[in-house]
Amino acid sequence: MDKVMxxxxxxxxxxxxxxxxxxxxxxxxxxxxGYYGLMQxxxxxxxTFIGLDNYARLLQDGTFxxxxxxxxxxxxFSALSLIGYLMIALVLSGKIKGANLFRKIxxxxxxxxSVAIAQLWLKIYHPSNGVLxxxxxxxxxxxxxxxxxxxxxxxxxxxxxxxWQYAGFYxxxxxxxxxxxxxxxxxxxxxxxxxxxxxxxxxxxxxxxxVIKVTIVLAVVGSLKxxxxxxxxxxxxxxxxSEVMASYMYRQAFRSFDFGYGSAVGFFLLLICLLVTWxxxxxxxxxxxxxxx
Amino acid sequence: xxxxTMAILLSWTLVLAVILSGCNSSSSxxxxxxxSNGTDGKVTLKFMHLWPAGSSAxxxxxxxxxxxxxxxDHPNVTIKQEVLENEQYKNKLKILSASNExxxxxxxxxxxxxxxxxxxxxxxxxxxxxxxxxxxxxxxGTTEAYAIDGKTYALPIExxxxxxxxxxxxxxxxxxxxxxxxxxxxxxxxxxxxNGEVPIALGNKDRxxxxxxxxxxxxRLGGDALEKAINGSGKFDDPALTQAAAEVQKLVDMxxxxxxxxxxxxxxxxxxxxxxxxxxxxxxxxxxxxxxxNPDIPQEFKDKIGFFKFPTMEDGKSxxxxxxxxxxxxxxxxxxxxxxxxxxxxxxxxxxxxxxxSVTEAGVIPATKVDTAAVQLPQLxxxxxxxxxxxxxxxxxxxxxxxxxxxxxxLDMIQALFGKAVTPEDFVKNHQAAIDKGN
Numbered sequence: 001m002d003k004v005m006x007x008x009x010x011x012x013x014x015x016x017x018x019x020x021x022x023x024x025x026x027x028x029x030x031x032x033x034g035y036y037g038l039m040q041x042x043x044x045x046x047x048t049f050i051g052l053d054n055y056a057r058l059l060q061d062g063t064f065x066x067x068x069x070x071x072x073x074x075x076x077f078s079a080l081s082l083i084g085y086l087m088i089a090l091v092l093s094g095k096i097k098g099a100n101l102f103r104k105i106x107x108x109x110x111x112x113x114s115v116a117i118a119q120l121w122l123k124i125y126h127p128s129n130g131v132l133x134x135x136x137x138x139x140x141x142x143x144x145x146x147x148x149x150x151x152x153x154x155x156x157x158x159x160x161x162x163x164w165q166y167a168g169f170y171x172x173x174x175x176x177x178x179x180x181x182x183x184x185x186x187x188x189x190x191x192x193x194x195x196x197x198x199x200x201x202x203x204x205x206x207x208x209x210x211v212i213k214v215t216i217v218l219a220v221v222g223s224l225k226x227x228x229x230x231x232x233x234x235x236x237x238x239x240x241x242s243e244v245m246a247s248y249m250y251r252q253a254f255r256s257f258d259f260g261y262g263s264a265v266g267f268f269l270l271l272i273c274l275l276v277t278w279x280x281x282x283x284x285x286x287x288x289x290x291x292x293x
Numbered sequence: 294x295x296x297x298t299m300a301i302l303l304s305w306t307l308v309l310a311v312i313l314s315g316c317n318s319s320s321s322x323x324x325x326x327x328x329s330n331g332t333d334g335k336v337t338l339k340f341m342h343l344w345p346a347g348s349s350a351x352x353x354x355x356x357x358x359x360x361x362x363x364x365x366d367h368p369n370v371t372i373k374q375e376v377l378e379n380e381q382y383k384n385k386l387k388i389l390s391a392s393n394e395x396x397x398x399x400x401x402x403x404x405x406x407x408x409x410x411x412x413x414x415x416x417x418x419x420x421x422x423x424x425x426x427x428x429x430x431x432x433x434g435t436t437e438a439y440a441i442d443g444k445t446y447a448l449p450i451e452x453x454x455x456x457x458x459x460x461x462x463x464x465x466x467x468x469x470x471x472x473x474x475x476x477x478x479x480x481x482x483x484x485x486x487x488n489g490e491v492p493i494a495l496g497n498k499d500r501x502x503x504x505x506x507x508x509x510x511x512x513r514l515g516g517d518a519l520e521k522a523i524n525g526s527g528k529f530d531d532p533a534l535t536q537a538a539a540e541v542q543k544l545v546d547m548x549x550x551x552x553x554x555x556x557x558x559x560x561x562x563x564x565x566x567x568x569x570x571x572x573x574x575x576x577x578x579x580x581x582x583x584x585x586x587n588p589d590i591p592q593e594f595k596d597k598i599g600f601f602k603f604p605t606m607e608d609g610k611s612x613x614x615x616x617x618x619x620x621x622x623x624x625x626x627x628x629x630x631x632x633x634x635x636x637x638x639x640x641x642x643x644x645x646x647x648x649x650x651s652v653t654e655a656g657v658i659p660a661t662k663v664d665t666a667a668v669q670l671p672q673l674x675x676x677x678x679x680x681x682x683x684x685x686x687x688x689x690x691x692x693x694x695x696x697x698x699x700x701x702x703x704l705d706m707i708q709a710l711f712g713k714a715v716t717p718e719d720f721v722k723n724h725q726a727a728i729d730k731g732n
Contacts, residue, residue, distance in 0.1 A: 042409050042413075042697075043387050043390070043391050043409075044387070044390045044391060044409045044410060044412075044413035044415065045409065045412055045413040122561075125556070126553075126557075126561070127551075127552040127553025127556065127557070128551065128552050128553070128565075128570075146552050146553025146555075146556055147553075147556070148498075148553065148555075148556030148557075149552075149553040149554065149555040149556030149557070149712070150556075151712060151714060154556070234498065234556065235498060235499075237498055237500075237555065237556075237708050238497075238498075238555035238556065238708050238709075238711075238712045238714070239555075239705065239708050239709040239712050239714045239715075240705065251701065254383075254384055254387065255697070255701045256697055256698040256701040257387075257409060257697040257698065258698060
């Protein structure tokens with residue numbers, strides 16, 4: 001096998017199919033999106049080159065900044081929720097009763113598609129006969145809100161299923177990382193008289209910092225381009241109060257037939273994602289990495 | 294050949310197989326899309342429509358019957374169907390247009406929706422077809438909605454008006470009569486809310502549902518003011534249009550609509566009415582099968598459903614026989630179709646057959662004239678057909694009248710209006726701004 005890999009031509013042939021797919025499905029569309037962003041185009045007729053007009057319009061578009069604001073809120077909540085997931089993973093990785101069962105419970109939402117989750121939560125949030133409001137009425141709230149119709153509540157109401165949807169994914173990552181820590185380290189600490197609290201925060205957490213950094217990037221960038229659940233559950237409404245950048249892009253391109261502007265929004269979103277990833281990596285970069293051995 | 298080379302060859306074969314199988318299916322699609330005119334006179338027509346067997350069972354069966362019959366009558370023609378759901382259909386049509394690969398025959402909406410496609414020179418004019426006896430078969434005003442600059446680019450197959458359906462049992466319980474004037478309507482609302490009933494079912498997440506209410510109020514107060522404002526011969530500063538917006542918010546304040554309507558889809562809103570939790574429901578006649586022919590809905594419920602016309606308003610400028618509605622979808626022929634002549638023949642055949650059988654078989658009102666005496670129909674259906682014949686004017690759905698970007702602005706404004714996030718004054722101002730942009 002070593003001999004095969006040392007042959008450059010052969011190595012290139014192995015890489016080529018994946019590279020081609022990546023090029024055709026990812027890089028070329030990115031370049032095209034940037035190109036369309038410079039055009040005035042309804043998606044059907046002729047394109048007109050208008051330079052950076054779409055981007056200038058973008059910077060002055062209040063609705064876009066409102067949706068950007070919602071996106072950043074989602075990213076913030078996703079990042080904060082990681083603390084909760086980490087705590088759950090810490091508990092699960094300890095020797096508690098029923099850990100197996102809990103692990104499965106947290107993983108269930110990962111098995112469902114976004115649309116199924118959306119349908120499920122639509123039923124939960126239904127204003128008159130949803131589970132949530134029926135429950136609230138039963139315990140004495142006479143007039144619980146219509147969660148998805150209140151502009152001030154809808155965004156937070158959507159965060160719940162979105163964060164729930166990814167809980168299993170992050171808990172699984174943390175759990176795997178924690179299980180990877182050699183038992184001997186924990187054992188040694190225990191013999192030295194460390195409390196479970198100290199073991200968690202002094203031994204286990206420092207050892208999985210690299211994993212935590214990766215999940216922060218995943219969670220933040222994932223929320224920046226979040227689309228599906230919001231599209232199905234509220235379609236950005238009511239009155240744009242749950243619009244995020246990706247749904248705004250879709251609306252401009254496919255509903256208003258403004259492909260040029262939609263592409264500009266998409267390209268801007270890409271730039272933001274790259275910038276945020278770079279910033280996060282900068283912020284979390286550390287010179288010395290802790291090793292087990 | 295060494296083992297290693299063998300392994301590489303095998304993996305490449307696999308990759309190529311995957312890629313080629315992908316290409317293969319798309320190339321056979323292509324053949325259908327552009328149509329093929331073989332040497333032996335065989336013709337393949339590609340027909341894309343939006344009546345899947347799942348959600349539009351009756352329409353789907355009708356389409357299949359027509360196609361089967363056409364193929365028997367024209368043995369050299371094969372018709373390949375592609376069926377998509379409404380929303381996907383619109384998206385796919387856009388994407389196919391961008392690469393100029395439209396099906397030979399497809400479905401389109403009227404007016405503002407049609408315009409970008411016509412301007413992009415994608416649809417073929419169908420005026421030749423109207424010249425024959427076919428032209429006389431259409432109800433006046435239906436084909437006009439598909440005309441741009443004097444040429445007709447699609448033939449309509451549906452015609453809809455929007456009555457207010459109501460539950461007779463709920464009305465009888467409180468001794469209510471279907472209202473004829475707006476004051477009577479308001480007192481019906483009041484009686485219902487005072488007795489803890491939900492007066493009107495509405496799912497305004499879809500936005501066009503609320504638009505129906507606004508359109509009617511604007512029509513009753515200002516006659517054709519809204520149409521004029523949309524087509525540019527008038528302005529949104531007509532006081533009737535502001536007043537209609539204020540009237541919508543008054544209805545919201547009265548709790549006329551079910552709770553949380555802005556977060557519910559039309560289907561969810563409709564289920565409030567279907568489950569008899571709401572007394573009224575304003576919707577197009579495409580819902581008629583649910584109240585007449587649909588075998589999945591209990592007869593007991595169907596018997597309870599009646600309809601009334603949107604009430605007239607004092608000092609209003611329109612009469613009770615003016616309706617919000619219009620032609621639904623129509624059929625187009627692609628400009629670059631290689632078998633244009635065959636495609637046009639098929640469209641003509643389809644429209645005629647659809648007109649004959651859609652009433653009895655699908656429970657849909659066609660855009661062609663129906664002889665109600667000749668067929669046995671549910672009473673609700675006959676009543677509505679008769680209303681249609683007496684209609685004094687038909688106001689085309691606003692989101693169809695407007696161009697896509699303005700339509701989007703209109704729909705968003707509607708949701709804001711119902712959610713009281715915008716004042717009636719700003720509501721009309723924003724509409725004017727969207728229309729002025731002109732795209």
